[in-house]
Amino acid sequence: MISRQLMAASTRPIILAILAGGEDYGYSLIQKVRAGSGGALEWTDGMLYPVLQRMEMDGLIASCWRGGGDSRPRRYYRMTDRGRKELAAELAGWKTVSRALARFSELVPAQG
Amino acid sequence: MFDLEKAISEWKARLRVHEILEDGLAADLETQLRDSIDAVKKEGASDEDAFAKAEARLGPLEAIADEYRKNRLAALDRRRPFRASRFFPSLAGNYLKTAWRKARREKAYAAINLAGLAVGLACGILTTLYVRHELSYDRYHARKDRIVRLVTGVRGGAYQAIAKVPGPWGLTALKEIPEIERAVRFVLMNEILVGRGEVRSYERGGLYADASVFEVFSFPLLRGDPATALAHPGTVVITESFARKFFGGADALGASLTFDSKTDYLITGVMRDVPAESHFRFDFLVSMETYANPMREDWRWNQFYTYLLLREGASPGAVAAKFPALLGRHMAAADAAGYATSFQKLTDIHLRSHLFREIEPNSDIANVIIFSAVAFLILAIAGINFMNLTTARALARAKEVGVRKAVGASRSQLARQFLGESLLMSAAAFAVALGLAALLLPVFRPLAGRSLALFGPSQTGFLAAMAGLSLAVGIAAGAYPAFVLSSFRPSEALRGRARGLRGDLMRKGLVVFQFAASAFLLVATGIVSDQLRFVQGRRLGFDIGHLIVVPIRDDKMRAGFEAAKRELMSVPGVVSASASGNLPGGSDWGVPYEAEGIAPDRLPPMRQLLVDEDFVATYRFELAAGRSFALDHPTDATAAVMINEEAARQLAWADPLGRTMAVPVLKHGPSPVIGVIKDFHFRSLHEKIGPIMLLTATPEMMTVISLRIRADGAPATLAGLERKWRELDPAHPFTYSFLDEGFARLYDRERRTGTLLLSVAGLAVFVACLGLFGLAAYAARKRTKEIGIRKTVGASTRSIVALLSGDFTRLVAIGYLVAVPAVVWLMSRWLQGFAYRRAIGIGPFAAAGIAVLAAGWLAVGFQSVRAARANPTDALRYE
Numbered sequence: 001m002i003s004r005q006l007m008a009a010s011t012r013p014i015i016l017a018i019l020a021g022g023e024d025y026g027y028s029l030i031q032k033v034r035a036g037s038g039g040a041l042e043w044t045d046g047m048l049y050p051v052l053q054r055m056e057m058d059g060l061i062a063s064c065w066r067g068g069g070d071s072r073p074r075r076y077y078r079m080t081d082r083g084r085k086e087l088a089a090e091l092a093g094w095k096t097v098s099r100a101l102a103r104f105s106e107l108v109p110a111q112g
Numbered sequence: 113m114f115d116l117e118k119a120i121s122e123w124k125a126r127l128r129v130h131e132i133l134e135d136g137l138a139a140d141l142e143t144q145l146r147d148s149i150d151a152v153k154k155e156g157a158s159d160e161d162a163f164a165k166a167e168a169r170l171g172p173l174e175a176i177a178d179e180y181r182k183n184r185l186a187a188l189d190r191r192r193p194f195r196a197s198r199f200f201p202s203l204a205g206n207y208l209k210t211a212w213r214k215a216r217r218e219k220a221y222a223a224i225n226l227a228g229l230a231v232g233l234a235c236g237i238l239t240t241l242y243v244r245h246e247l248s249y250d251r252y253h254a255r256k257d258r259i260v261r262l263v264t265g266v267r268g269g270a271y272q273a274i275a276k277v278p279g280p281w282g283l284t285a286l287k288e289i290p291e292i293e294r295a296v297r298f299v300l301m302n303e304i305l306v307g308r309g310e311v312r313s314y315e316r317g318g319l320y321a322d323a324s325v326f327e328v329f330s331f332p333l334l335r336g337d338p339a340t341a342l343a344h345p346g347t348v349v350i351t352e353s354f355a356r357k358f359f360g361g362a363d364a365l366g367a368s369l370t371f372d373s374k375t376d377y378l379i380t381g382v383m384r385d386v387p388a389e390s391h392f393r394f395d396f397l398v399s400m401e402t403y404a405n406p407m408r409e410d411w412r413w414n415q416f417y418t419y420l421l422l423r424e425g426a427s428p429g430a431v432a433a434k435f436p437a438l439l440g441r442h443m444a445a446a447d448a449a450g451y452a453t454s455f456q457k458l459t460d461i462h463l464r465s466h467l468f469r470e471i472e473p474n475s476d477i478a479n480v481i482i483f484s485a486v487a488f489l490i491l492a493i494a495g496i497n498f499m500n501l502t503t504a505r506a507l508a509r510a511k512e513v514g515v516r517k518a519v520g521a522s523r524s525q526l527a528r529q530f531l532g533e534s535l536l537m538s539a540a541a542f543a544v545a546l547g548l549a550a551l552l553l554p555v556f557r558p559l560a561g562r563s564l565a566l567f568g569p570s571q572t573g574f575l576a577a578m579a580g581l582s583l584a585v586g587i588a589a590g591a592y593p594a595f596v597l598s599s600f601r602p603s604e605a606l607r608g609r610a611r612g613l614r615g616d617l618m619r620k621g622l623v624v625f626q627f628a629a630s631a632f633l634l635v636a637t638g639i640v641s642d643q644l645r646f647v648q649g650r651r652l653g654f655d656i657g658h659l660i661v662v663p664i665r666d667d668k669m670r671a672g673f674e675a676a677k678r679e680l681m682s683v684p685g686v687v688s689a690s691a692s693g694n695l696p697g698g699s700d701w702g703v704p705y706e707a708e709g710i711a712p713d714r715l716p717p718m719r720q721l722l723v724d725e726d727f728v729a730t731y732r733f734e735l736a737a738g739r740s741f742a743l744d745h746p747t748d749a750t751a752a753v754m755i756n757e758e759a760a761r762q763l764a765w766a767d768p769l770g771r772t773m774a775v776p777v778l779k780h781g782p783s784p785v786i787g788v789i790k791d792f793h794f795r796s797l798h799e800k801i802g803p804i805m806l807l808t809a810t811p812e813m814m815t816v817i818s819l820r821i822r823a824d825g826a827p828a829t830l831a832g833l834e835r836k837w838r839e840l841d842p843a844h845p846f847t848y849s850f851l852d853e854g855f856a857r858l859y860d861r862e863r864r865t866g867t868l869l870l871s872v873a874g875l876a877v878f879v880a881c882l883g884l885f886g887l888a889a890y891a892a893r894k895r896t897k898e899i900g901i902r903k904t905v906g907a908s909t910r911s912i913v914a915l916l917s918g919d920f921t922r923l924v925a926i927g928y929l930v931a932v933p934a935v936v937w938l939m940s941r942w943l944q945g946f947a948y949r950r951a952i953g954i955g956p957f958a959a960a961g962i963a964v965l966a967a968g969w970l971a972v973g974f975q976s977v978r979a980a981r982a983n984p985t986d987a988l989r990y991e
Contacts, residue, residue, distance in 0.1 A: 026140060027147035044171035045148060049140050050179030057187055074143055 232494020336381025534590025638956025653792025
């Protein structure tokens, strides 16, 4: 089980990482997270949208409504330059933390 | 049967409960819900199950709304806090509109405000123009800082110092004092007939000048070589306009002009006209080499205006200190000791030099100061009016202030609005003032006695400065009202209870000041004109009426002046005729003389008139003792003198008759005093009557013929004289002047001061009355209700007029009383300038008092009567 804090902290880099592969819309993002984490990361669908709004406020992503015709209109998000920089910084941070944790975990005595 | 769409719309209704979930966000969530439902349905679920599952996955709307709320707070937090901008451009239009409406609704106020300020500014503009002109004298010379004029005091002279020195002084100083780089001397030329072919005219604008004149002064030559132009005898440099007069457009260089109908002078240069800002001006310069006077090398004959160009860095004081020694080397020690030489800075001469025999009459720094003070006074009065009226009107604008404040205007914004209004007003006033100044300039020019120009390329800076001054007045005058207006409290202002203006005392003080200034100027005007009347009405000691003076121009006529006199006497209407070398009125001489039994160093300074034996009779002098010159005493022609009573007194001769006096310079050996003339004014009344002697002159000294003519038929007499003159001297046109006009000119300066004071006093009264008029109108309006009630309970119109006028009358009276001691003090000092003066009388004070009160009543009365006669019902319905 992943803690709420960890979930919250990881949301933004994960969204940015997905958008690095091209623009996308809300439902599809949730599906990709679920698929990518093998179900380990289970978000409450509705909570994604305030996060996306906040990221837009911070200038990391931009959005626009598109579609119509055969499919229903959807809001598509894409990454901004600022988002790209943020992603690089976040990834570097997470890698550092993860490497450090890996080393420290060796010190933890195994439990039955 | 489950209806999916119905379920979704019910879900949307639940969603809308949360205000934060705006349309865009709601659409996001609905899309998500529908995508989610579609996906679940694909797995084979029913509509009902799919909806339930998707809704569950979406999560509770409450929590989502919470997240959005956090975002909103963060966004609010991040925005810069609200701050009112300093200036709302959209309000500027409103300010202008309000100001314009205000001005239109209260035309009288606006007009008074504008007119008053404009008059004040016009005064300021004209005066500044004059002052600037006065201060700019002789500053156009490139070497002005190194040029000094050599002047000297003469022991025993009837003056403190004379502006001229003997000819050799300057040249010798140039040779012997190394700090002197150049010296140039000028000698005044008598009026002379200049001709070229048919064009002939008498010219009095000539000077003899050394060749170095163009090296010392900056007089640019348009034609000719400045180095050699005046190097040779018989050469002349003329100014542009002089050249135009005689040559039209043709080139004058190399041509010649005929002087005195006999000598041709070669024109070796044409120079630009001498600027008006010069303490001496001329039309032409004749080379000093041409000047043939036996006295020109005399070390004691003060006839040369001498200017020295000092070397760079030389101290004028140190150079001047070398002169006593220089004089000592070239003159007898006793003579040299009689002189006290000094230098005058070139740029000081015009305003600060008042020596004997100035090259041209100078102005006085006192004039500049008086002019500036008067202009400042009027400007101050106008500014005060502006301030007063604007403040008084503040009450009417209390509501506007209240509304503006209530909708959020800050105090500083309001202050800026009102300041802006007053700036606008002062800008408009400046425009009006410029027009007014341009209109008044022709009137002002003769008053200031100067040629002035308002517009021109050199005046841009000046006009900009004046515009700046107007704005400064606008700010100064607008600051106080702006401060008062913006201080109203909105709640009170809106309830119509704007604080009674506390500036009441200040406003009253200002009215007092204005009327004090007006009264001051009026009394001063009265005293000046009284004194002028006194001066011109005073018996001079001889009969000055109907005396005409004709200059003798022809040497043959001079030699035979007795015959000429006889011929002129034959013209009907001529009573008597006399030839003389000089005249009463300032042209008396002061050459050394000797008196029996008195040591030379004890002699009082004595003036001389050179006359013939008909002089005393023609001028109708009164004799105190002895007899007048007479043809039947043959010795009178060479050996007789007359003196005045003052001379007898100063010589301490109880019985002067028979005592002898001598004037060697005039070839008069010791001659007995044959008569004593009662004291008469031979100078202006500025000077005390001094000792003077009359002596008979030889024909070559005669310069004028004085003719007494009968009062009736003067034009015919003059025509007859002109005909006769043409027979006697066909070469020279007949010119004449009346002696009393010459005497009147001695008081030109005072007359100008008088006229100036009168116009300024008029302006001051006008502006002050404008202000009073406005204030009275304001006061009457403020008391409308009171007047209505008074009338209803039986007050008469007259009592109400008295009530309203009373206050102002008191202020005007106080102003008048304040002015009295100041004007008495100042005008007593002015009168000190006259040796003969009238005591300051009650007349000017009474006249000024009546004038000020009348003007004040006129200004207040109109308003009071209007207010008092209004129908009381209208008054009570007011507000």
